[in-house]
Amino acid sequence: xxxxxxxxxxxxxxxxxxxxxxxxxxxxxxxxxxxxxxxxxxxxxxxxxxxxxxxxxxxxxxxxxxxxxxxxxxxxxxxxxxxxxxxxxxxxxxxxxxxxxxxxxxxxxxxxxxxxxxxxxxxxxxxxxxxxxxxxxxxxxxxxxxxxxxxxxxxxxxxxxxxxxxxxxxxxxxxxxxxxxxxxxxxxxxxxxxxxxxxxxxxxxxxxxxxxxxxxxxxxxxxxxxxxxxxxxxxxxxxxxxxxxxxxxxxxxxxxxxxxxxxxxxxxxxxxxxxxxxxxxxxxxxxxxxxxxxxxxxxxxxxxxxxxxxxxxxxxxxxxxxxxxxxxxxxxxxxxxxxxxxxxxxxxxxxxxxxxxxxxxxxxxxxxxxxxxxxxxxxxxxxxxxxxxxxxxxxxxxxxx
Amino acid sequence: xxxxxxxxxxxxxxxxxxxxxxxxxxxxxxxxxxxxxxxxxxxxxxxxxxxxxxxxxxxxxxxxxxxxxxxxxxxxxxxxxxxxxxxxxxxxxxxxxxxxxxxxxxxxxxxxxxxxxxxxxxxxxxxxxxxxxxxxxxxxxxxxxxxxxxxxxxxxxxxxxxxxxxxxxxxxxxxxxxxxxxxxxxxxxxxxxxxxxxxxxxxxxxxxxxxxxxxxxxxxxxxxxxxxxxxxxxxxxxxxxxxxxxxxxxxxxxxxxxxxxxxxxxxxxxxxxxxxxxxxxxxxxxxxxxxxxxxxxxxxxxxxxxxxxxxxxxxxxxxxxxxxxxxxxxxxxxxxxxxxxxxxxxxxxxxxxxxxxxxxxxxxxxxxxxxxxxxxxxxxxxxxxxxxxxxxxxxxxxxxx
Numbered sequence: 057x058x059x060x061x062x063x064x065x066x067x068x069x070x071x072x073x074x075x076x077x078x079x080x081x082x083x084x085x086x087x088x089x090x091x092x093x094x095x096x097x098x099x100x101x102x103x104x105x106x107x108x109x110x111x112x113x114x115x116x117x118x119x120x121x122x123x124x125x126x127x128x129x130x131x132x133x134x135x136x137x138x139x140x141x142x143x144x145x146x147x148x149x150x151x152x153x154x155x156x157x158x159x160x161x162x163x164x165x166x167x168x169x170x171x172x173x174x175x176x177x178x179x180x181x182x183x184x185x186x187x188x189x190x191x192x193x194x195x196x197x198x199x200x201x202x203x204x205x206x207x208x209x210x211x212x213x214x215x216x217x218x219x220x221x222x223x224x225x226x227x228x229x230x231x232x233x234x235x236x237x238x239x240x241x242x243x244x245x246x247x248x249x250x251x252x253x254x255x256x257x258x259x260x261x262x263x264x265x266x267x268x269x270x271x272x273x274x275x276x277x278x279x280x281x282x283x284x285x286x287x288x289x290x291x292x293x294x295x296x297x298x299x300x301x302x303x304x305x306x307x308x309x310x311x312x313x314x315x316x317x318x319x320x321x322x323x324x325x326x327x328x329x330x331x332x333x334x335x336x337x338x339x340x341x342x343x344x345x346x347x348x349x350x351x352x353x354x355x356x357x358x359x360x361x362x363x364x365x366x367x368x369x370x371x372x373x374x375x376x377x378x379x380x381x382x383x384x385x386x387x388x389x390x391x392x393x394x395x396x397x398x399x400x401x402x403x404x405x406x407x408x409x410x411x412x413x414x415x416x417x418x419x420x421x422x423x424x425x426x427x428x429x430x431x432x433x434x435x436x437x438x439x440x441x442x443x444x445x446x447x448x449x450x451x452x453x454x455x456x457x
Numbered sequence: 458x459x460x461x462x463x464x465x466x467x468x469x470x471x472x473x474x475x476x477x478x479x480x481x482x483x484x485x486x487x488x489x490x491x492x493x494x495x496x497x498x499x500x501x502x503x504x505x506x507x508x509x510x511x512x513x514x515x516x517x518x519x520x521x522x523x524x525x526x527x528x529x530x531x532x533x534x535x536x537x538x539x540x541x542x543x544x545x546x547x548x549x550x551x552x553x554x555x556x557x558x559x560x561x562x563x564x565x566x567x568x569x570x571x572x573x574x575x576x577x578x579x580x581x582x583x584x585x586x587x588x589x590x591x592x593x594x595x596x597x598x599x600x601x602x603x604x605x606x607x608x609x610x611x612x613x614x615x616x617x618x619x620x621x622x623x624x625x626x627x628x629x630x631x632x633x634x635x636x637x638x639x640x641x642x643x644x645x646x647x648x649x650x651x652x653x654x655x656x657x658x659x660x661x662x663x664x665x666x667x668x669x670x671x672x673x674x675x676x677x678x679x680x681x682x683x684x685x686x687x688x689x690x691x692x693x694x695x696x697x698x699x700x701x702x703x704x705x706x707x708x709x710x711x712x713x714x715x716x717x718x719x720x721x722x723x724x725x726x727x728x729x730x731x732x733x734x735x736x737x738x739x740x741x742x743x744x745x746x747x748x749x750x751x752x753x754x755x756x757x758x759x760x761x762x763x764x765x766x767x768x769x770x771x772x773x774x775x776x777x778x779x780x781x782x783x784x785x786x787x788x789x790x791x792x793x794x795x796x797x798x799x800x801x802x803x804x805x806x807x808x809x810x811x812x813x814x815x816x817x818x819x820x821x822x823x824x825x826x827x828x829x830x831x832x833x834x835x836x837x838x839x840x841x842x843x844x845x846x847x848x849x850x851x852x853x854x855x856x857x858x
Contacts, residue, residue: 073630075623098857112857125850131626133852138631222476222757225532229474230539236752325726325750349726351637351749356623359847360761446760449526451534456499456513 060093060381061186063159066112068103069132070165070172072196074208075215075361076369080164080192081134082127083373085115091381094160102135103165104172107149127370130356141172150179153187160188162376166195170388171412177386190376191388191408194369196355198245199415202406204393207372208355210365210441212239213249215357217445219350221253224260224291225448231289232344233280233335234260237328239354241297244268244418246354248430250293252438253445260291262429267297268418269427271306276331277338279428284339296327296349306330325349362443368401375403399440461494461782462587464560467513469504470533471566471573473597475609476616476762477770481565481593482535483528484774486516492782495561504538504566505573508550528771531757542573551580554588561589563777567596571789572813578787591777592789592809595770597756599646600816603807605794608773609756611766611842613640614650616758618846620751622654625661625692626849632690633745634681634736635661638729640755642698645669645819647755649831651694653839654846661692663830668698669819670828672707677732678739680829685740697728697750707731726750763844769802776804800841 067084069077081099088094097115100106113134118126126133141149153161163173170191180187193200196212216238227234238247244266251261262283265271271294283290298306307330328347335345372389379387387405394400422434468485470478482500489495498516501507514535519527527534542550554562564574571592581588594601597613617639628635639648645667652662663684666672672695684691699707708731729748736746773790780788788806795801823835 069630073627096857099852110858113852114855114857115852117855118853122850122853125848126852129626129849129851130623131849132630135632136630218759218761219754222531222759223753225530225759226474226753226757229470229533229537231536234753324730324748329725346753347725348752348754349750350752350754352624352627352635352747353620353749353751353754356627358619358623358626358849360619447526448530448532448759449523450530451500451514451516451527452519452523454515454518456497456515457511 059383060091061159062093062095063157065094065097065160065162066100066107066153066158067097067115067134067162068100068107068164069134069136070103070163070169071136071138071194072355073130073132073136074194074196074355075130075211075357076207076366077164077194078129078133079127079366079369080194080207080373082123083370084162084192084377085118085123087374087377089116091377093381099134103137104139104141104145104149105137106135107152108145110152128361130358140168146175146179149176150183150185154185159186160380162190162192164192164194166197167200167412167415170408174408174412177408188380188384189386189408190380191411192372192376193388193390193411196246197240197243199243200411201414201416202388202411203390204401205391205441207365207369207391209245210362210368210443211360212246212354213252213438213442214362214445215354215360216246216249216350217252217442218360220250220261220293221446221448223348227260227289227291230344232346233284233290233292233332233339235292235294235328235331235335235347237294237296237347237349239350240267240295242267242415244295247293247295248418248422248434249438249442251430252435252442253448258287261293262287262290263292264430265292265294265298265428266418266423266430267295267299268423270301271298272300273306273334275428277334280335281338284343292331294327294331362441364441364443368441371403379405460784461492462560463494463496464558466495466498466561466563467501467508467554467559468498468516468535468563469501469508469565470535470537471504471564471570472537472539472595473756474531474533474537475595475597475756476531476612476758477609477767478565478595479530479534480528480767480770481595481608481774483524484771485563485593485778486519486524488775488778490517492778494782500535503536505540505542505546505550506538507536508553509546511553529762531759541569547576547580550577551584555586560587561781563591563593565593565595567598568601568813568816571809575809575813578809589781589785590787590809591781592812593773593777594789594791594812597647598641598644600644601812602815602817603789603812604791605802606792606842608766608770608792610646611763611769611844612761613647613755614653614839614843615763615846616755616761617647617650617751618653618843619761621651621662621694622847622849624749628661628690628692631745633747634685634691634693634733634740636693636695636729636732636736636748638695638697638748638750640751641668641696643668643816645696648694648696649819649823649835650839650843652831653836653843654849659688662694663688663691664693665831666693666695666699666829667819667824667831668696668700669824671702672699673701674707674735676829678735681736682739685744693732695728695732763842765842765844769842773804780806
């Protein structure tokens with residue numbers, strides 16, 4: 057620890073955008089304005105790529121009013137990047153920082169970004185150059201270690217929960233089997249959010265499949281048939297990343313192919329189509345079966361962010377600057393739940409290496425032992441930061457004859 | 458014309474639900490409560506199906522508070538149906554109405570529903586039985602004749618415009634080609650809504666393809682390449698119903714198949730995948746190309762209805778009852794624009810047969826002569842009933858070096 061050094065600061069955004077990643081950017085800018093050691097704050101266009109190419113914009117000159125509106129805009133205002141730097145890139149980056157007297161490096165992103173920050177950090181330390189490096193968490197997948205939950209997840213979860221509510225109402229109106237595929241290759245958090253709007257015993261989703269559990273196609277058919285036989289319809293939410301016992305993505309082995317003959321999975325409707333075919337096989341062609349694959353709207357739908365998520369993302373940005381000013385040298389700002397009731401979090405600084413080390417899975421406690429549903433206990437975890445959902449009311453349905 | 462007869466009224470909902478179809482139901486119930494000739498109002502479960510099976514619920518007993526919440530809930534509260542009745546069904550239906558002394562028949566739906574109402578009407582007239590039949594328009598496709606626009610479209614358009622805004626921001630953050638497929642097999646109205654959030658010259662969608670124009674795959678590739686060369690990225694909005702010069706759905710002829718070997722189009726991601734492959738062919742594998750196929754969220758997303766659309770849907774329901782009470786025998790409630798500024802509509806009663814007769818297309822005036830975009834003039838038409846959209850702000854982007 058030491059007091060704050062005078063110098064330039066740079067900030068970048070990395071990985072898939074979220075509805076609140078610009079809140080974190082705004083938080084850093086706001087807090088940097090208050091702190092004189094930060095002589096200027098440069099935004100790198102498209103993250104590490106902009107840093108390597110010297111592509112920077114001035115951020116301290118942004119008007120507060122514009123910044124408020126930018127903060128409420130989904131997508132990464134500075135541009136984002138998917139790029140894992142190699143050793144030579146990190147050295148280039150460090151040299152460019154040293155040349156420009158850059159002393160602060162803020163990086164908003166997922167665990168890859170935490171790892172990048174961690175590596176840059178090592179190089180700076182080896183060169184005995186004082187560079188303060190702070191990672192600000194962001195991911196709709198909610199899979200960062202050391203965090204109760206991640207900025208971005210609450211808003212994406214609010215979209216997913218709402219979209220599922222609407223789709224379930226549609227499926228009630230025109231009954232049949234509906235299968236909705238939700239983002240999350242390795243962690244089932246976003247798919248779990250599908251249950252947040254479930255308030256009545258016959259509300260969907262009736263079946264929920266996450267990558268944490270082996271997906272068995274024969275069991276799936278039986279599950280769907282059982283729900284249809286009970287309720288006359290069945291709403292299924294499944295993660296794009298569901299796999300069989302051998303770790304193969306579901307649908308791939310059956311040869312669902314695009315027009316080039318390539319096996320396609322995520323980013324296409326193939327998994328949904330495949331599961332729909334399984335349901336048709338089981339229930340016959342007379343059953344109405346439909347599938348939807350939720351796309352990038354999950355991480356980008358505007359005007360629908362969770363207010364709590366927006367506040368937390370903003371705070372995470374502010375805390376990164378506060379830690380830097382307090383003399384911390386490096387770390388990742390995290391979200392820790394301090395109290396459930398009333399809901400309260402704080403933002404401790406944790407080791408970059410710990411966040412970079414891996415990814416978090418949906419805890420077993422939230423998954424039905426049968427592997428085909430998410431339990432109500434998950435709602436206690438998520439609703440406080442997902443916030444209020446639209447309501448869905450039904451008619452009293454008093455029989456007329 | 459004659460004064461209102463005493464008797465029972467029935468109401469049903471038909472076809473694909475919308476976010477405001479329950480507003481029309483609530484409008485009918487509210488207005489029926491005020492009018493003593495309507496002794497009781499029965500809701501048929503799943504439209505004509507419930508009427509044929511005598512499956513009714515009492516609606517006048519619904520509490521106003523519950524009804525307010527039902528009105529704001531997407532999906533069809535009574536259940537919907539996709540069922541085109543044959544002559545024998547219509548006769549059965551009429552007999553069941555006569556047996557129960559049903560004198561009013563309100564049917565909320567698209568042009569198929571108007572046609573059903575029209576046929577039932579003929580049978581009643583032939584039998585000299587006074588049955589007052591009113592169709593209340595509803596369709597996210599906006600393709601009903603005799604209407605300036607249709608209840609349901611404004612809310613679906615608001616969802617599409619917003620989803621496109623978010624997706625375009627995502628595509629700006631991680632540049633490449635993004636192709637979003639939007640509902641509309643025969644009419645391009647919903648796809649046209651993709652341009653509503655476009656406010657800056659480089660905002661997407663940069664290319665818009667509707668079923669009203671022949672889709673040429675070679676021209677598509679050139680169009681995309683031209684935009685990428687100018688902007689470094691390209692955002693495409695395309696209707697699920699685009700066709701080639703011979704009227705074949707795009708993608709089908711290239712053998713995009715599901716796991717059963719069946720050619721799949723709508724309801725799958727096949728068209729988006731196919732267009733993405735065309736873009737990759739043209740631009741090379743290094744270009745990031747993604748596609749999304751918007752699903753039933755377009756017609757069911759909760760908590761996001763256009764307030765104007767909600768009001769108009771409610772009014773359309775109220776007017777159906779008012780016309781019935783005023784002594785009109787039959788007709789379809791329509792929306793007519795009386796004034797552009799200030800925006801004002803009224804709800805004239807039009808002939809059932811005229812609404813049943815066909816479907817409306819997106820007017821040529823709104824389509825770029827090159828066939829690859831929707832013109833700004835469309836916004837003047839749609840924005841008044843779509844209502845306010847989320848805002849998207851950018852940083853001032855003052856270069857730092």
